[in-house]
Amino acid sequence: MFDWFYVTLPISGVPINALLLILLGVAVGVLGGFFGMGGAWMVTPALNIFGFPMPFAVGTDLCHMAGKSIISTRRHAKFGNVDMKLGLTMLAFDVVGIECGARLVMLLERLGLAGPVIRWVYVALLFLIAWLVFYDYFKERAIRRRAALGLAPATPALQWHVALHKIKLRPVLRFNVAQVECSMWLPAAVGFIVGVLAGFLGIGGGLLMMPALVYLIGVPTFVAVGTDLFTVMLSGFYGAATYSMKGRVEILAVVLMLIGAAPGAQIGTIATKYIRGYGIRLIFAITVTCAMVSVILKQLGYNTAAAWMVMAAVSVITGIVVVGMVRGAMRELAAHKEVGA
Amino acid sequence: MTGRTIVRSTAVLVALAPWLLVAGTYAAGGESLGALVHVADTRHLGGFNLYFANLYNVNRVLFTALSVGMTGAMGLGLGLVMDVVVGAIGLDLSKREAKE
Numbered sequence A: 001m002f003d004w005f006y007v008t009l010p011i012s013g014v015p016i017n018a019l020l021l022i023l024l025g026v027a028v029g030v031l032g033g034f035f036g037m038g039g040a041w042m043v044t045p046a047l048n049i050f051g052f053p054m055p056f057a058v059g060t061d062l063c064h065m066a067g068k069s070i071i072s073t074r075r076h077a078k079f080g081n082v083d084m085k086l087g088l089t090m091l092a093f094d095v096v097g098i099e100c101g102a103r104l105v106m107l108l109e110r111l112g113l114a115g116p117v118i119r120w121v122y123v124a125l126l127f128l129i130a131w132l133v134f135y136d137y138f139k140e141r142a143i144r145r146r147a148a149l150g151l152a153p154a155t156p157a158l159q160w161h162v163a164l165h166k167i168k169l170r171p172v173l174r175f176n177v178a179q180v181e182c183s184m185w186l187p188a189a190v191g192f193i194v195g196v197l198a199g200f201l202g203i204g205g206g207l208l209m210m211p212a213l214v215y216l217i218g219v220p221t222f223v224a225v226g227t228d229l230f231t232v233m234l235s236g237f238y239g240a241a242t243y244s245m246k247g248r249v250e251i252l253a254v255v256l257m258l259i260g261a262a263p264g265a266q267i268g269t270i271a272t273k274y275i276r277g278y279g280i281r282l283i284f285a286i287t288v289t290c291a292m293v294s295v296i297l298k299q300l301g302y303n304t305a306a307a308w309m310v311m312a313a314v315s316v317i318t319g320i321v322v323v324g325m326v327r328g329a330m331r332e333l334a335a336h337k338e339v340g341a
Numbered sequence B: 001m002t003g004r005t006i007v008r009s010t011a012v013l014v015a016l017a018p019w020l021l022v023a024g025t026y027a028a029g030g031e032s033l034g035a036l037v038h039v040a041d042t043r044h045l046g047g048f049n050l051y052f053a054n055l056y057n058v059n060r061v062l063f064t065a066l067s068v069g070m071t072g073a074m075g076l077g078l079g080l081v082m083d084v085v086v087g088a089i090g091l092d093l094s095k096r097e098a099k100e
Helices: A018-035 A040-047 A052-076 A084-111 A114-148 A160-164 A187-200 A206-217 A221-245 A251-274 A279-299 A302-340 B003-028 B047-058 B058-089
Strands: A004-007 A015-017 A170-175 A182-185
Touching: A004 A251, A015 A018, A018 A040, A018 A052, A018 A251, A018 B047, A040 A052, A040 A084, A040 A114, A040 A187, A040 A279, A040 A302, A052 A084, A052 A114, A052 A187, A052 A206, A052 A251, A052 B058, A084 A114, A084 A170, A084 A221, A114 A187, A114 B003, A160 A182, A160 A206, A182 A187, A187 A206, A187 A221, A206 A221, A221 B058, A251 B047, A251 B058, A279 A302, B003 B047, B047 B058
Parallel strands: none
Antiparallel strands: A004 A015, A170 A182
8 A cells, every 4th residue: 555655765776665754754843843852863763774874864864954953943933042153163163073973974884884883872872862861850750759748959960061161271262142251162072072973973963062052061041042053053054065975865865854844843843832741751761762772673683673663662752742732732723713702 | 189180180181082083083084995986876767866866976066055955945945834834723833831
């Protein structure tokens, strides 16, 4: 029945079901719109599991994220509070990092190691994401339990940016919008490290840049959001360009995933109006864990099991968000009708 | 050596570590080995796919320009279309309350 949707991708020659790519785009859009983190962490592993050679999976993911970042940025109507000086400082080094990451991928491809090495790095990354979300979930529960028992809140965590701002390695720059004064090498290092990971793994980088801006550089959250969007969008286009030049972008797959990601991003954003509670984060952490297991299965040669696992995991969480959004939207529209009547 | 000096030295080393990797990373991806050449097989393609595959094989710069341009245009266009669709349904995305 679904044979009609099978296409042979023009550059890599990989045969794939177009519906699968559109669905993957929808899932990335929904999760990105709902949780605020791009969702690229699932695309590279999923494309590789579906048969893309690893460098093509990374390049295609990075290119697709560049397009999706425009959709996300449009949703925010404007960049909001962007510290241009900070953003451009990071961007300069982010671009160098992306180039380094992309060159590392090409080197690994020449050595025949791109697949296994990138898969294991992904396992580490997905483990880290899952651990952070689980940690956040159980920490929140502990805080609520302490509050319910009338106990004082736990001692605040160490403020990394205060310690890092004491390193006065020249040139020391003042970032007026962010109201931060620090060595230029601090945002430069953040930009470079994020860039290397983005170029190596095909992720947008916002997942890493946002916490780094807030916790390591000490940027207020509302400025961090705008600066992050600005930097990630421009660096994403550099990543798309460099991987295209290296011939590792499958443009038809990018187009199909973007077609899915556009409505997905809207659904995810709308769902944030109606779905509340920390429970959804627990499901998110389980999804990330399933994605991690699917990468391990792929590495061990269980391709079919890996494909089923990754699609089942993202379908379940996407389904939960979509159902929550539809129910909430129906309630809102019914309320509008009542007011109008 | 005081504890404070050790902490400062460690922090400086951590901050500088990425830069020590730059030269090595660039050298690793340098020109000496040459990238693996991939050629798109155009024998069974037609239309859009054939055009892009030919462009990929013949003119990589134009392929890059078109890929990046098309990605950006699609992102912008689809974002616009979806805003119109959501507005037509009657949902208001401009007013959202923090739920957590």
